[in-house]
Amino acid sequence: MQNWPLQLRLFRKPRFIPLRYRVVLASAGMLILLLGVLLLTLVWFQNRSIRHQLEQRGKAIAQSLVATSTKALLNYDYITLEQFANRAAQDPNILYVVVHDKEHRVAGFSNRPELQGQKLTDAISLDAVATTFPLVQRFEEGFGSQPGLDVALPVFLPDSTNRWGTIRVGLSLTSMYRQIRQTIWIIAGIGMVALFTGTIISVLGAQRVTRSLGELVWATKDVAEGNFTYKVGVKTGDEVEVLAANFAVMTKEILEHQERQGEQLKEIQRLQDYTEKLMITMADGLLSVDMKGTVVTINPAARTLLGLSSVNGVEGKNIAAILGESCQLVSLVQKIIHQSAAVAHREIEITKEPESQTILVGSSILHGDQGQPLEIILNLHDITELKKLEARIRQSERLAGLGTLAAGMAHEIRNPLSAIKTFVQLLPRKVDKPGFLEKFNRTVPRETERINFLVDELLELSRLPRYEFAATDINGLLRQAIDTTEEELQRCNIEYQQDLQDKLPPVQADSNQLIKAFNNLIRNAIQAMPTGGQLTIRTFIAESTDSGKRASGNTDSKVVIIFQDTGQGIASKELKQIFNPFFTTKDAGTGLGLAITHKVVTEHGGLIEAESKKEQGTMFTIQLPLDDTISVQAVSSLELI
Known part of the structure; x- marks a missing residue:
């Protein structure tokens, strides 16, 4: 509840401001900015120029006073120095003239005789008597209660570095400020006239442009509502006319694209209907599973092969929950998901009453635009009858091979049996003959071992496999x-x-x-x-x-x-x-x-x-x-x- 004002601000539509007002405001803003920059630049240059002139004038007056006051300073003639100061301060732009002796005391102060012989302790005076080079300082309220410049010039004896005093001249900045204010008023007046004139011109220009743009705006509204037959009649001979022409071409292309899209939609619907009919009528089972094991599509043949009810929907459910974790098909799907790669055709057993079915499973992976696996497509083909046929064929082949096997066995066993038979027949008559029993004991066990080896090989060949993989x-x-x-x-x-x-x-x-x-x-x-x-x-x-x-x-x-x-x-x-x-x-x-x-x-x-x-x-x-x-x-x- 506390976040509603923020949400309202986020979803609030931006305020509509007509383009003509935007153009006028932008033009006025540019003029105001330009005039402001011009005003600041002129005032800064004028202030700098007038101040430089005042500084040069103050230094000239101070140099003149230094030339006339040096002798009086040497003689400590304070009366003469005060007269020089009063005479120089008669200029209305000079606020004061002060002469300091070498001990920094006031030797002469224009129109202030009571300060003679005193040391001035204000910051400007202290800096002035301490400087060894011409010093110009600005003050807002000095001895004349007016803003001004204090020009201080040290006095040195001729051909000597000994300082004998300081001459200070206070110049008024009132005239400079008056000139700057006059300049500001003049520029402001000219700016107001320029602003008024520029606004009128921008209003007229904006109307010329926005009138044509307004017509394009109404055209876009009609197109957005589905009316692609709206005609734009803009004849301005500039970019707006080119824009209108391009808009007309674009509208025509959109109309043609819409017609083609309608035809493509019909074709897609026909293909979709064809695919659905194909999936329903095909004998092989078709099953698609996403990479999380969820069933996406299953056709009736797959339902029948997997023993699933055609009534209960299985789409959107996990294949393991439907078939059980022990199902070989579930294990195959989990393996494909883990490897993100299809596997070769695989035979699996599906247990159904009254007997199990053998299903050949083929798989492929459907990839997205970025190559990421999206779905596993499984083709299920019932090969139970084929397996039975193969078993019958193998049975026939085994029966046919028994003749060859029996002939081979007879050939291999006949020779040792013949030798054993011969010795057995001769045994009653030659048992006492020297060397006969030795030959009998050597030949009969050898031939018997030969028959035993042959039987072991046959058993190895025919034994059912009990392999441990x-x-x-x-x-x-x-x-x-x-x-x-x-x-x-x-x-x-x-x-x-x-x-x-x-x-x-x-x-x-x-x-x-x-x-x-x-x-x-x-x-x-x-x-x-x-x-x-x-x-x-x-x-x-x-x-x-x-x-x-x-x-x-x-x-x-x-x-x-x-x-x-x-x-x-x-x-x-x-x-x-x-x-x-x-x-x-x-x-x-x-x-x-x-x-x-x-x-x-x-x-x-x-x-x-x-x-x-x-x-x-x-x-x-x-x-x-x-x-x-x-x-x-x-x-x-x-x-x-």
């Missing part, structure tokens, strides 16, 4: 794998080179499983270079080349690991089969090492590829995602039923 240093794992196989590399005369990128970010991985894959690839390279060669291991970060991902802020970075050898190489027709179980180009081995390596890499969400040319070596390239949320595919195309 943690932040893993890939460079450290590679150095550990090199340390494990270093002796074997040196024994085979293989030089190895490590080109590992510094400060490589950690990868979410199971280090125990991943190092198996690295060891398999290194041993595969050793077997490919029986006579020696060179093995190069490199790591680096690879960014996505997808311009769409870069535009949305999702770079989809990966760690790339390369194993390159200079061995025998693999023929192109065999290269396509190297990851199949029991396929091998070597005389020894089961052909399961690369199959297990492929399984480990894919279960880390990665990709492994091979490039090779006969007699030119082989290069294996592994790509592992840098994202901290790895979707582990626990299903292998070689799973056993």
Whole structure:
């Protein structure tokens, strides 16, 4: 309540003052200021000039008195000195003449004989008798009760520095003030005439200008009310006419712009209606969330996918409050908000009765004019049926692969079983034969161990993954794998080179499983270079080349690991089969090492590829995602039923 007067003053409209009055007042103010400056300047110069003349006159009178009074001062002839003073003071502009002897006493004072022989103690007299050079002092009320100038001149003996007295002449300033007042009145009179004349001229000039401006003002009012057909007829031949012409052009452009804006508004309304219809009819879910986690837009398909009622409004509510903190979609949105960057397409599980749904989520960020993130746009695509179809296809592939797997197993197991069968059949007849039992004990356990090793490899290949993911240093794992196989590399005369990128970010991985894959690839390279060669291991970060991902802020970075050898190489027709179980180009081995390596890499969400040319070596390239949320595919195309 106490601040109401202040608020009223703040919101009060400025007082309207017509332009003609402003022009007249401004002109009058300029004239008054000019006359005031002129008056002060003239008075100052006149005051300075008259005072200088008085000072020169006083000094001349004092010099004359010094010349005539020196002898009388030497003889202490006070009567003569007083006569000189009275005679000099007869001038009406001289207030007084005072002669001081060398003891500073009054030797003669014009028209004041009673002061003869006394010492004057006023400040002007004391300064006058003490000076050794001509001194001019101003006083407002002196001995004559008038303002004036006191001119003091010391008297020295001829050809001597001995001071013998002081001559003082008091000059009246009354005439000077009278001349200054006359000047002021003259200038004031001329100023009043000039002010009156200037005001009349400014009034006439202001009327000429403001009449045309007034017409423009009324035109602007009509335009502000929506009447763009108002015609301005100003013919002044100056800037006002140019202003009126520009106003007419501007009015015409505003009218055209208004018509275009109306058409654009209709187009925007049509696009808005089209967008609303599209969002309603599209099968994919569309959801937009601001950077605080508040739902801005959601279409019916998204409501259905997320199990939200179509009646209850969710716009304006926090997505965590709607879906719950445990929902994978909420975690994904919170991650995007924290990173201020979109993420790659991600599969999430939405729990619904009677079964959960798998949804593929794509994201992008809507930025403002200054590049600041405004909203997160999420595209939700139901891939539940696609996942079921993939599972059926994998089931068919597993069933189809069982034949190949069974054939490979039969081939690998037949040889050791044949040897064991032969020894078992010969055992009753040759048990007593010298050396037979020794050969039996050497061959049967070896072949049995061979079958056991094959079974372990098959179990490793077909076992469901039970991985423990943690932040893993890939460079450290590679150095550990090199340390494990270093002796074997040196024994085979293989030089190895490590080109590992510094400060490589950690990868979410199971280090125990991943190092198996690295060891398999290194041993595969050793077997490919029986006579020696060179093995190069490199790591680096690879960014996505997808311009769409870069535009949305999702770079989809990966760690790339390369194993390159200079061995025998693999023929192109065999290269396509190297990851199949029991396929091998070597005389020894089961052909399961690369199959297990492929399984480990894919279960880390990665990709492994091979490039090779006969007699030119082989290069294996592994790509592992840098994202901290790895979707582990626990299903292998070689799973056993």
